Amino acid sequence: MTGTSTAPTGAQLWTRTRGFLAALAVLLVGSIALAGLQSGTHHGHLDPRSADPYGSRALAELLTERGVTSQVVTTAREAADAAGPGTTLVVTAPDLLGDSQLRAVRAAIDLSGGRTVLVGPGGPTLPRLAPGARTGGTAHQDRLDPGCALPAARTAGRAGTGGDHRYTTDTTDTTGATACYPSDGNPTLLVLPTATPGGDTVLLGSDTILLNRSLAEEGNASLALQLLGSRPKLVWYLPSPADTAPAGDDPDDKSLLELVPAGWGWALLQLLVAATLAALWRARRLGPLVTEELPVAVRASEAAEGRARLYRKAGARDRAATVLRAATRERLAALVGVPAGRAHTPEVLVPAVSVRLRDGAHDVTTLLFGPTPADDAALVALADHLDALEREVRTS
Missing domain, CATH: 3.40.50 (Rossmann fold)
Known part of the structure; x- marks a missing residue:
């Protein structure tokens, strides 16, 4: 099967970035032009090299x-x-x-x-x-x-x-x-x-x-x-x-930030405002969720197997046992007529399931609400016992 690439094309990249590049180009050209106009004619207030109105x-x-x-x-x-x-x-x-x-x-x-x-x-x-x-x-x-x-x-x-x-x-x-x-x-x-x-x-x-x-x-x-x-x-x-x-x-007692001229503070503030506006302009707009077709279809069995491998790699037997028991409780509740909202309440679910079983065939409370398995073998055994319990309820 041939995969579909999700990487943006050159045309898409140009469309996304051309506004930013144009603004950057205008800023650079303006800065160079301003520097050229001021070069050699403006130094500062009362400066004998300055030809502007406030020079000397x-x-x-x-x-x-x-x-x-x-x-x-x-x-x-x-x-x-x-x-x-x-x-x-x-x-x-x-x-x-x-x-x-x-x-x-x-x-x-x-x-x-x-x-x-x-x-x-x-x-x-x-x-x-x-x-x-x-x-x-x-x-x-x-x-x-x-x-x-x-x-x-x-x-x-x-x-x-x-x-x-x-x-x-x-x-x-x-x-x-x-x-x-x-x-x-x-x-x-x-x-x-x-x-x-x-x-x-x-x-x-x-x-x-x-x-x-x-x-x-x-x-x-x-x-x-x-x-x-x-x-x-x-x-x-x-x-x-x-x-x-x-x-x-005394300037020797000043920190580095205190020695920075006040004009630089205003310049940094303007840059911060400009960066914030640019971020808001280019940020993804918030709105309702939309569904998108996945480029590749993944079978449910593969997804379940992948999740199981992650549980095993992390040693998360408690999480795996909880997921197995919760799924079994929900299916059993539907079989014995227990409302979905009470499926995880032992006092309601256990008696309803027990009446569908042969006496002593399963310890329903331990199977559905018991402790975490001690090792992987106990986890596998728990999965088998849950399957057997569900089959017996279905056939009763």
């Missing part, structure tokens, strides 16, 4: 034309090593730094003798990087007038330094500080002298004047060029994910 490439190129060389570093140690008397260090995200990074930047401020520009430092960071300065709330106005004698501010005039932080000072710790661009009485630009002669720290409450999108507005370009171009070398400190931690935490 325009400012970096203007500074280069004026003879200022730029360098990008991604760790606090590199930033501290690059700082010096002829260097301006721009810390683009001070509030993301951990304890060890804050210590390194603070050491550069105290010892370098150069200028350090802190962009938007908040309450947790200021005590570490600029003692004596505190945040004074939010500046509700975006464009402000200088309101001070700082030459860079007077030359630039009105600029977009508002919108974010305002600062206040403790005069006992910030003697010689210059407060500019006030909003409601508190400055949004604060210049603090450092312990090393010639050095200073600039607290810039907003990053607006450094961004490509707003550099040409008001006096933003003039103010940014003077603040960042006062030294021949400019170092942009762009903290990398591995180099950042919330203020007050």
Whole structure:
């Protein structure tokens, strides 16, 4: 007899998988296209290599034309090593730094003798990087007038330094500080002298004047060029994910999962949702059972023999004896008029069967409800006695 193969054909496999392959192809093409569009033009916020609206490439190129060389570093140690008397260090995200990074930047401020520009430092960071300065709330106005004698501010005039932080000072710790661009009485630009002669720290409450999108507005370009171009070398400190931690935490004490950037968590969540939707799309639909013709007809005797061999291989004499006795009880119940629901009740079935037998011919209770046979020979004997009991009842 020639068997019928149940393996899917090539056409069936293509039909089942073409939707998934098409979606995968679209995803790959989109990823490659997006990477190509972003390559070379986008690095990140306040990145001097980035030409997107929130980058600072325009400012970096203007500074280069004026003879200022730029360098990008991604760790606090590199930033501290690059700082010096002829260097301006721009810390683009001070509030993301951990304890060890804050210590390194603070050491550069105290010892370098150069200028350090802190962009938007908040309450947790200021005590570490600029003692004596505190945040004074939010500046509700975006464009402000200088309101001070700082030459860079007077030359630039009105600029977009508002919108974010305002600062206040403790005069006992910030003697010689210059407060500019006030909003409601508190400055949004604060210049603090450092312990090393010639050095200073600039607290810039907003990053607006450094961004490509707003550099040409008001006096933003003039103010940014003077603040960042006062030294021949400019170092942009762009903290990398591995180099950042919330203020007050040490990255060395973090677990691997805690060091993973938050963006990766959202990406994994999106992948999980996509995988769930794909599984629901391709999963077998639940519905009523349907009968299918078997490719090969199996005789009942073969199925019984196969099951018996499994029982024997597993040594399941208890299960085999139970099946034999249950089947015999059901057939005997039909012969003696016992309802099917009472066929397995000794008090009902045994008396009904006993009246059909010769006195003492069989121990009906032991045969139908007795213990498990001790060995294979006893199991075979039980099967024979059950057959004999059923034959006698039929012929009585």
